[in-house]
Amino acid sequence: MEMPLLNETHDPNSMSWVETANEQGSPFPLQNLPYAVFRSSGTDETFRIGVGIGDKILDLTALGRSESARTSRLNIPDSLYASTLNNFMAEGEAIWSSTRSTLFELLRQGSSYDGKVPDCLIEQSKAEYALPATIMDYTDFYASIDHATNIGKLFRPDNPLMPNYEWVPIAYHGRSSSIVVSGEPIVRPRGQIRPSIDAPPHVSVSEKLDYEMEVGLFVGMGNQRNVPVSIDEAEQHLFGVCLLNDWSARDIQAWEYQPLGPFLGKNFATTISPWIVTMEALAPFRTPMKEAEGRTILPYLNSDREEANCGIDMYLDVSIHSVKMKGDGLPPKRLGLSNFKYSYWTPAQMVAHHTVNGCNLRAGDLFGSGTMSGPGADQTGALIEVTQGGKLPVQISNTESRSFLEDGDTVFLSAWCERDGYRTIGFGECNGTIISAAEPVDSKEGG
Numbered sequence: 001m002e003m004p005l006l007n008e009t010h011d012p013n014s015m016s017w018v019e020t021a022n023e024q025g026s027p028f029p030l031q032n033l034p035y036a037v038f039r040s041s042g043t044d045e046t047f048r049i050g051v052g053i054g055d056k057i058l059d060l061t062a063l064g065r066s067e068s069a070r071t072s073r074l075n076i077p078d079s080l081y082a083s084t085l086n087n088f089m090a091e092g093e094a095i096w097s098s099t100r101s102t103l104f105e106l107l108r109q110g111s112s113y114d115g116k117v118p119d120c121l122i123e124q125s126k127a128e129y130a131l132p133a134t135i136m137d138y139t140d141f142y143a144s145i146d147h148a149t150n151i152g153k154l155f156r157p158d159n160p161l162m163p164n165y166e167w168v169p170i171a172y173h174g175r176s177s178s179i180v181v182s183g184e185p186i187v188r189p190r191g192q193i194r195p196s197i198d199a200p201p202h203v204s205v206s207e208k209l210d211y212e213m214e215v216g217l218f219v220g221m222g223n224q225r226n227v228p229v230s231i232d233e234a235e236q237h238l239f240g241v242c243l244l245n246d247w248s249a250r251d252i253q254a255w256e257y258q259p260l261g262p263f264l265g266k267n268f269a270t271t272i273s274p275w276i277v278t279m280e281a282l283a284p285f286r287t288p289m290k291e292a293e294g295r296t297i298l299p300y301l302n303s304d305r306e307e308a309n310c311g312i313d314m315y316l317d318v319s320i321h322s323v324k325m326k327g328d329g330l331p332p333k334r335l336g337l338s339n340f341k342y343s344y345w346t347p348a349q350m351v352a353h354h355t356v357n358g359c360n361l362r363a364g365d366l367f368g369s370g371t372m373s374g375p376g377a378d379q380t381g382a383l384i385e386v387t388q389g390g391k392l393p394v395q396i397s398n399t400e401s402r403s404f405l406e407d408g409d410t411v412f413l414s415a416w417c418e419r420d421g422y423r424t425i426g427f428g429e430c431n432g433t434i435i436s437a438a439e440p441v442d443s444k445e446g447g
């Protein structure tokens, strides 16, 4: 099976002429090179593709027009001079990898570009971001068996895990139109809710708003309809990874989810981080599949590699910052620290399963991993798990606790990969602040 091999671009001793990339703790060292779509904050400039390096963005459109690039015939594909990454994503592994080498050489210490392209670097603090790709389809998986078990216990104490869980990478088709980039405010939704079976449902503002800490996976190369992607080729179809918060209104969800699954409890908003860390950048951080031993896996989801290095060792952190905490100068409170390695299903298995029936994926399609909880009580990725369905409020400061999110709360997701012998890499910000519900469309609220 093809997998990105370790190469020169993973060498931990390589430094960049962008000095901030070399600082200990920088999420974007030379070995990362994530992509985003950005422009200068508060302007009406055209959004364009950039590469994260230290605290800067390398503006690829400006670079392409620069004298240095033209005279040295820099090998940057035309698909990167664009406002979305879709066309570059569609080009496939060979182009992604050669471009990474080019950017690595360009930004490394001793490169002839050092000092030659000052107009091509802008401060991340002076940039704003758009979605990195036009996302035509979004699928949300349910790949953490710990999350599935925790949630199952709340609803079915005797039988928490459905019998299909260990065979099928469960997912539902999500809504792409309401995917927003980090920082966009999240308006508290309203909808049909039935708090008690003793009374009919009514329409009101959700009082059980929750986050879900997930990994986002961007499809690169698509597949033709009716041509499934084999497990051994599946990773060649994945471009990279971001962070994803699948905001969830638990009260709307609880009343609507049977029999067809999530709908309005989920589709009002999903936040993603603006940066995509490529699969090749993640090569040093691969890890074996969870619980490979003793599992029976159907052949289309199984390969030698599936038991070897098909997982990703990626720490995932979720924290909350209330209005009062901000006012009191308190730092955000961590609510969970988990890891993508706990995923029961791997990225390759998600691709193989999604296409086994002939479904066609397209460049820029997004998968959510599902809430990525781990086995420990402090490794949960949603408030519904932290608070046992709201029954056990969690203390977030000396004076405040939460059952579910309140207006003004900011939820931060962050992530990093670290391993001895390699540079630690980060994923950038994935934040959203809850704002109060909009006025109802008419005066008929209530029930």
Ligand code: MN
Binding pocket: 140, 141, 212, 214, 246, 368, 370, 371
């Ligand atoms: Mn989800």
